Amino acid sequence: MTQKTLPLTEDLYHYFIQHSVKEHPLQKELREDTSDMVMSRMATAPEQGQLLALLVKLLNVKRYLEIGVFTGGSSLAVGLNLPSDASIVALERREEYAEIAQVFWDKAGFSDRVDLRIGPAVESLAELESEGAAGSFDLAFIDADKPHYPEYYESCLRLVKKGGLIIIDNVFWHGNVAKEEFDDKDTESMREFNKMVYEDERVQIAMLPLGDGMTLAYVR
Numbered sequence: 458m459t460q461k462t463l464p465l466t467e468d469l470y471h472y473f474i475q476h477s478v479k480e481h482p483l484q485k486e487l488r489e490d491t492s493d494m495v496m497s498r499m500a501t502a503p504e505q506g507q508l509l510a511l512l513v514k515l516l517n518v519k520r521y522l523e524i525g526v527f528t529g530g531s532s533l534a535v536g537l538n539l540p541s542d543a544s545i546v547a548l549e550r551r552e553e554y555a556e557i558a559q560v561f562w563d564k565a566g567f568s569d570r571v572d573l574r575i576g577p578a579v580e581s582l583a584e585l586e587s588e589g590a591a592g593s594f595d596l597a598f599i600d601a602d603k604p605h606y607p608e609y610y611e612s613c614l615r616l617v618k619k620g621g622l623i624i625i626d627n628v629f630w631h632g633n634v635a636k637e638e639f640d641d642k643d644t645e646s647m648r649e650f651n652k653m654v655y656e657d658e659r660v661q662i663a664m665l666p667l668g669d670g671m672t673l674a675y676v677r
């Protein structure tokens with residue numbers, strides 16, 4: 458053990474990837490096919506996908522909620538590791554991104570178990586609650602527009618069962634949350650959100666320095 462997380466140098470990062478990440482060929486294909494997209498930086502990092510895949514197994518996930526699909530990196534990592542009787546509810550605002558994800562869900566053979574809902578996530582989450590989905594999800598992943606994170610989080614607390622897990626991405630916000638000179642709306646909203654989750658007694662959390670920072674929140 459060590460008292461402080463080691464700085465992740467470029468050499469150490471490459472070692473870390475080479476000795477921990479085992480990607481499915483479809484995951485590699487998705488990353489390569491979308492690497493030239495203008496917003497490719499929004500894609501799930503390989504090490505994040507690896508963690509999601511492991512958590513699916515550990516939690517025996519049968520029902521997964523994703524808020525912010527983009528091109529499908531995280532949902533692909535999850536779907537490839539779900540049992541055959543499990544399902545996904547995927548919320549995405551932009552149809553052109555979801556269409557790419559659907560191609561890879563089809564290739565992976567689980568697209569028939571994905572309930573894709575296009576539109577503002579706040580509205581889709583309200584629909585899920587009105588349909589009686591409260592407490593029905595084992596795992597939720599939040600990776601969408603940052604100002605609405607508090608609303609997404611509160612919805613997930615109602616939709617995820619006790620003993621389930623909520624994962625929140627981009628909690629470091631490119632490292633800006635730790636830099637006082639950054640006071641833009643997105644950075645400030647992420648600082649406030651991180652503080653809110655840290656102080657929330659309804660969950661037990663661990664913030665991990667993977668990708669752009671991920672918070673795991675266990676629902677008490």
